[in-house]
Amino acid sequence: MRNAFGYILGFLVFVAGIPALMWWVSGRPFPWVPAQPWLFFAFVSMIPGLALSIWSIVYMKRVGEGNPFDAYNHEVAPRTKHLMTAGPYRFTRNPMLVGVYIYDIGVLIWLQSWWPIAVFAVEVLLLTLQVRSEEKRLEADFGEEYMTYKKNVRRYF
Numbered sequence: 001m002r003n004a005f006g007y008i009l010g011f012l013v014f015v016a017g018i019p020a021l022m023w024w025v026s027g028r029p030f031p032w033v034p035a036q037p038w039l040f041f042a043f044v045s046m047i048p049g050l051a052l053s054i055w056s057i058v059y060m061k062r063v064g065e066g067n068p069f070d071a072y073n074h075e076v077a078p079r080t081k082h083l084m085t086a087g088p089y090r091f092t093r094n095p096m097l098v099g100v101y102i103y104d105i106g107v108l109i110w111l112q113s114w115w116p117i118a119v120f121a122v123e124v125l126l127l128t129l130q131v132r133s134e135e136k137r138l139e140a141d142f143g144e145e146y147m148t149y150k151k152n153v154r155r156y157f
Helices: 002-026 036-063 095-111 115-152
Strands: none
Touching: 002 036, 002 095, 002 115, 036 095, 095 115
């Protein structure tokens, strides 16, 4: 059950909640349908972003035998048992977040408003603080293996 809670919470926060907040601060009516080219570019960003996040989650569940979601040192779901260095994790140490950021850029394109950028900036700031906390835990859990990985693979891009 704890495992499902982490996934549901992640969906509610990152796929629904933050984009809903972006829409709300944009002042756009609901549903907002921008001109065709903008809608196309929004979906071109949103779909691969979600796909990258989902691939990362599935990979971590299967290979890492756990869930990545520690919320500021509070375990929301069982932690991974193995350090992820292959699959989507060979490109970035945080492919789920990169996917979320790409998805959110699609939301920003869809909304065509400046205010949601402030929400996105706060999200990036808070998640960067979270990532730094997770990095300390990973250093403690995986030691030199993580340090080597950290030297070879960038945090985001």
